[in-house]
Amino acid sequence: MLLRFRVSLPDRPGVLGQVARAFGVLGADILQVTVLEREAGRAVDDFTVSWSGVLGVDELRERVSVVPGARVEGAWPTREVPGANPEFDLLGHVAADPERAYQTLVDALPDLVSAEWAAAADPATGRVAYASWAAPAEPLPADPPSRPAAFSENARHMITVPLPEAALHLVVARAQGAAFHRVELDRVVRLVEIVSLLARSAVGRTPAQA
Incomplete structure (x- = not known):
């Protein structure tokens, strides 16, 4: 299934990579990252991920939230296929x-x-x-x-x-x-x-x- 994750994270080098690794550890494949805003030292990004659904979405939320300073603002199913225009x-x-x-x-x-x-x-x-x-x-x-x-x-x-x-x-x-x-x-x-x-x-x- 396709999921959309909205994550607020510190806007500094290396944090985006930590979030990507957090998704990867549980087998979620990141298909697209959309930057919604960058201000006051933080960024808000939408991650579109392909997810097998073997574990619950809450497992993914918790894993991403382990990244220092990262905060999951929402997670929900999407039908918007990346790159489809x-x-x-x-x-x-x-x-x-x-x-x-x-x-x-x-x-x-x-x-x-x-x-x-x-x-x-x-x-x-x-x-x-x-x-x-x-x-x-x-x-x-x-x-x-x-x-x-x-x-x-x-x-x-x-x-x-x-x-x-x-x-x-x-x-x-x-x-x-x-x-x-x-x-x-x-x-x-x-x-x-x-x-x-x-x-x-x-x-x-x-x-x-x-």
Whole structure:
């Protein structure tokens, strides 16, 4: 299985190697390391690892936590395959069929940011326009922010982004793992901006132009 580990560690030479060895001792194969932030003498990294599952995830957490100064902020399953460039696949599908732009975005986002579900709903009525598998019947948080935001509420970690051109509000959520980092929020916002531009290209098309 693929797992995502978010680790906060001292930003000094040798510590990353110690964390890598800690994973290797228990047979976890590191497929990708993503640096989320480096400030105040610490770094926050996301490790994507291939794990046999013979031992529990807690065993891996404990092993990594033995590294001096390292702190595991979250561990959860992911379907984001390193090196697959899923953003390009998403944008390619949207460009091919811009009339389904937002449905395609909602379907793809959970895998793109290691979330569990995504949905787009009317913020005034709560009516769901588009939803991925596993999305709840009422996906929006109470009084969703008017600007893109990442926060936690009712044991869920969420990203919410307004879709003004569609009069909808997008939410991406996970209950497992760490809260969404600002890097993940920025990634979703940029994808929304590009998808919205592609969706706009479908408005007003005549059959001859399609």
